[in-house]
Amino acid sequence: MxxxxxxxxxxxxNVLLLAAQPQKSQPAASAIDKKVDALIAKMTLEExxxxxxxxxxxxxxxxxxxxxxxxxxxxxxxxxxxxxxxxxxxxxxxxxxxxxxxxxxxxxxxxxxxxxxxxxxxxxxxxxxxxxxxxxxxxxxxxxxxxxxxxxxxxxxxxxxxxxxxxxxxxxxxxxxxxxxxxxxxxxxxxxxxxxxxxxxxxxxxxxxxxxxxxxxxxxxxxxxxxxxxxxxxxxxxxxxxxxxxxxxxxxxxxxxxxxxxxxxxxxxxxxxxxxxxxxxxxxxxxxxxxxxxxxxxxxxxxxxxxxxxxxxxxxxxxxxxxxxxxxxxxxxxxxxxxxxxxxxxxxxxxxxxxxxxxxxxxxxxxxxxxxxxxxxxxxxxxxxxNPDDYPKFGSDEFKQVSVQAATEAITLLKNNNNILPLKKGMKVFVTGPTANTMRALDGGWSYTWQGDQSDKFAANKNTILEAIQQKTGKDNVSYEPGAAFDSLQNINDAVKAAKKADVIVLCLGELSYTENVGNIDDLNLPWAQTQLAMELAKTGKPVILVLAEGRPRIVTQAESLSAATVMTYLSGNEGGDALASILFGDANPSGKLPFTYPKYANSLNNYYRKNLENGNPDDKHGYNPLYEFGFGLSYTTFGYSNLHLSKPDLKENETLTVTVDVKNTGQVEGKESVLLYTSQSYASISPDYKRLRAYDKVSLKPGETKTVTFKIIAKDLAFVNDVSKTVTEAGEFKIQVGDQTQNFNYISNTVPSRTGKL
Missing domain, CATH: 3.20.20.300 (Glycoside hydrolase, family 3, N-terminal domain)
Incomplete structure (x- = not known):
């Protein structure tokens, strides 16, 4: 036995059957290493x-x-x-x-x-x-x-x-x-x-x-x-x-x-x-x-x-x-x-x-x-x-402002039909939904307690989404009914009545706090009660601003189809309510972009970098078809990309490819744009990814302003792990994509053959 x-x-x-690479020679012992060795020499096994x-x-x-x-x-x-x-x-x-x-x-x-x-x-x-x-x-x-x-x-x-x-x-x-x-x-x-x-x-x-x-x-x-x-x-x-x-x-x-x-x-x-x-x-x-x-x-x-x-x-x-x-x-x-x-x-x-x-x-x-x-x-x-006296900035307004900036730059505008956002201050706003008036939906788990279930107590001096909207546009202009708890309807008739009297509905759906196994679910779909609330409110004919406060992308396709605008807040922390209100009413311009692929259906879960392989048959309508793609996010202004330029047509080993692109604010509002650079390889010894993020930068632009963004690409940035678990950069044709701009170049390797047959 x-x-x-x-x-x-x-x-x-030994299931993972790869030999370890040889270890480097050990560096000379530091002063700390010598102290540690001296202490270990004094220690018993028990110590x-x-x-x-x-x-x-x-x-x-x-x-x-x-x-x-x-x-x-x-x-x-x-x-x-x-x-x-x-x-x-x-x-x-x-x-x-x-x-x-x-x-x-x-x-x-x-x-x-x-x-x-x-x-x-x-x-x-x-x-x-x-x-x-x-x-x-x-x-x-x-x-x-x-x-x-x-x-x-x-x-x-x-x-x-x-x-x-x-x-x-x-x-x-x-x-x-x-x-x-x-x-x-x-x-x-x-x-x-x-x-x-x-x-x-x-x-x-x-x-x-x-x-x-x-x-x-x-x-x-x-x-x-x-x-x-x-x-x-x-x-x-x-x-x-x-x-x-x-x-x-x-x-x-x-x-x-x-x-x-x-x-x-x-x-x-x-x-x-x-x-x-x-x-x-x-x-x-x-x-x-x-x-x-x-x-x-x-x-x-x-x-x-x-x-x-x-x-x-x-x-x-x-x-x-x-x-x-x-x-x-x-x-x-x-x-x-x-x-x-x-x-x-x-x-x-x-x-x-x-x-x-x-x-x-x-x-x-x-x-x-x-x-x-x-x-x-x-x-x-x-x-x-x-020393307790060494930390005068603890909980300071200086630190708070960094959190405000982080929340503001994170919040992602996914839809804005007919530029309904930003809202005008003084409009009659009806706020509803299970995540509208709780800090749990902003902070998430690991907040004051393991499950974050006491955030309303410990963050009572912070603004929920409802409180932030009230503060931004005045309590007299805001009405509220919960409409639904997380998974059950609640006073929905009262919610519909209040909605009919408003100019616009801010519908806050999503999740309450959780973490680890407590957050396990059997169904990625948003609980039906929340979708029902969205359906009933949409019948009023009033425009619905859908706010998603959630830790993972729940399936919201049906509710989202009824919205005039959709805003993703994720779990934006203690200042998230204020940041959202600033965006909704135009005091801040959204600049977040999705860090994941937002699925449309519960059984269609994809990642953007394997998009080409998810569709199999070109006629298959059930392949890669997300609600929103990785890296997607709108602004109250518009940005134009032009003049994508590569420093050379061919990249060789031990060389650097300099990539420049002009980004212009073509709208009427100052804004920030995350400039994302992707590469893709035409052919490789394994099925190459559709595209991969290789660099990014964030720029702030005033209306009409243009900035040139520069990236550096080397051979290692184009590498992938091959079928024998070795990291290689294979010669061949590559494409650079930044915004709507694309340029091709060739990578020339002295050691790894091309799969294109061109080099």
Whole structure:
């Protein structure tokens, strides 16, 4: 039985059949490396394994009548008995800075009582601002940030989030999510930067640089944690933490690049995908965690598990016959730290495994070295808590304005028949729908609580969509009836009566907050009650402005067909209501573009880059036919593209192709335009993508103004992963597309033959 299990385990761990690339020679030890080595030399096995152990704050806390505090006996057990190296924040709700100071101080004071006085690293999900600290600046969720196509905003949001996280005395942020938001059903798509690998990797790298700055150890920056490595965002069922089937070629082409870019950007930590790919749980994959992550990407930071995922190798995935075997498999695969999270079995099992020779001391030392190095880099040995007086900008109006800008640039105008928008102030506006008067529909999950279900309480001083419209055009000009809850009608007759008295209807549909498995759904269609509300309101003959406040693209085709204008707000954060009102009434000009392909039908889910292959037969009407395409978004002005110019007709290896295009504001209103550059290859050794985003920039133009936008393209930008999982740029004909402008050029390779027969 034991022999069979071992054979099965080996088979599982080698499903992805590619040899690892040779590792680079190790660089000379830095001053921090030498400090770490000296400390490790003093440590017992028990102290080392304790550093690899992460427990939830619940393990060391008590909460009575909503009063939370560190429990003296529990923290003593965690630190002095088990030498726990990390604690993560999970349950409860947001606290003020004073409470966070007390919590972190109590933890670090106990750590200072341990023999070697190694500080604890506290981690938290500050994924769109410091979501667990009251009074903080909450930004749009990542999917909305992606819609800005503005890397500078991502950087600023990261920088402010880092500042306010350190102001909460916490040095480790479990962000950004770099998963490919490929499956619209998946409940965490709103935590991603969308469906395009290039958009994800560039926005992700920008926010990481904002989080970590030039010195991750200063008092204003935090360690980023890129997650969830790898392939988490494309479960076959669309449900959270369920199996994915992803060939190695696809993994490398679409899923791996954002993580490779994040490593280059300096991300110090990484969280592992909870699911399995092709039958192999990522927490058990030496190929992915060691051969690829360490050998190919050269990541040298901490690899931490997600929630209970070592336990699940036994309980859920059934590749480990016992919990002890699960620990052995995961640690040997490359896991450095286990998010246990409730007890100390990992600690006990790992010590036994080392004594039994089933996990080497070298593997333990390697993991502990990475953990301690990050702690030194963060300055925790010198400054384990921080000074409350060092953060005068926390929750400031300066920070708020960045969130306002982000929300404004994210909101995407999808339809504007007869230029009904912007609305005139003083019009009689009827506001309705389940997302109209709740902050949950603006903030989403991970907002004050895990599920974001208390946002109306904690963000009571912020404006819902209804309140923002009332403030913008005057309460006397605005009427309101809910019309429907999320999945049931509510006072619909009253809603219809009120609508008949208005000049225009603002119908707010979509979703309330959720995350992870709680957000799993069986039907991507918008709940029928919301569609019914749209149908009844349309019968009044009054123009309907459809506002979609949602974390994923729900199927809204029938309701959307009845609107005069459609506006996508995504989950635009605490300032999203005000940003939307400014756009609806023309005080701001929309400039967002979709970071995903918006499907028309629940069973027709496509990504833009495989458009050509989705149609099969040219006469097939059931192929690629989305409601709105990736990169689509309207403005209150118009933009014209001209003079697309390539610096040379042929691009050779080790050369750069300079691409310029003129963009002109041809309308009457100042506006911003995201300029997207795509490339496509005519023929290749595998079916080439229809087109791929390779560069983008955002420009602001006054009426009549023209700007020349410049991009640089090199051979690597044209590369793809071939049928033997090698990244190549094949010679042949390519097309550049920017707006409605196209130009062809040839790539000439000295090593890879052409598939066109022309070169």
């Amino acid at each position: 034991r022999r069979i299990f071992i054979i099965a385990s080996v088979a599982c761990l 080392k394994v304790g550093q690899m152990t992460e427990v939830t704050s619940d393990v060391v806390s008590t909460t009575t009548n909503d009063v939370h505090q560190i429990d003296a006996a529990k923290i003593k057990e965690a630190i002095l008995k088990y030498h726990v190296g990390s604690i993560l924040n999970v349950s409860g709700h947001a606290y003020d800075r004073k409470h966070w100071f007390e919590v972190i101080s109590a933890i670090q004071q106990e750590a200072a009582q341990d023999r070697l006085k190694i500080p604890v690293i506290y981690g938290i999900d500050a994924i769109h601002g410091v979501t667990y600290t009251t009074g903080s600046t909450l930004f749009p969720q990542e999917i909305a940030m992606a819609a800005t196509f503005n890397k500078e905003i991502a950087y600023k949001a990261g920088e402010i989030t880092a500042y306010e996280t350190r102001a909460s005395y916490i040095p480790w942020n479990y962000s950004p999510v770099l998963d490919l938001g490929k499956s619209p059903l998946w409940p965490r798509i709103y935590e991603t930067f969308g469906e395009d690998p290039y958009l994800i990797k560039t926005m992700g790298a920008s926010i990481i640089k904002g989080y970590q700055g030039n010195d991750v150890g200063d008092k204003y920056h935090v360690a980023a944690c890129m997650k969830h490595y790898l392939g988490y965002g494309d479960p076959l069922s669309g449900k959270d933490r369920t199996p994915a089937w992803i060939p190695d070629r696809y993994m490398r082409e679409y899923f791996l690049p954002p993580f490779a870019e994040a490593v280059k950007a300096g991300a110090r930590t990484l969280m592992i995908n909870s699911g399995e790919i092709n039958g192999v749980p990522l927490h058990a994959s030496k190929y992915m965690l060691t051969d690829v992550l360490r050998g190919e990407l050269h990541f040298d930071g901490i690899a931490v598990t997600d929630w209970r995922d070592i336990e699940y190798l036994h309980d859920r995935h059934h590749i480990a016959a016992t919990q002890k075997d699960a620990v052995m498999i995961a640690v040997n695969a490359g896991v450095d730290m286990s998010m246990v999270p409730y007890e100390y079995s990992f600690y006990n099992y790992l010590i036994e495994l080392v004594h039994e020779g089933k996990v080497s001391m070298a593997r333990i030392n390697e993991a502990v070295h990475r953990i301690l190095k990050v702690k030194y880099e963060l300055g925790l040995f010198e400054r384990p808590v921080g």
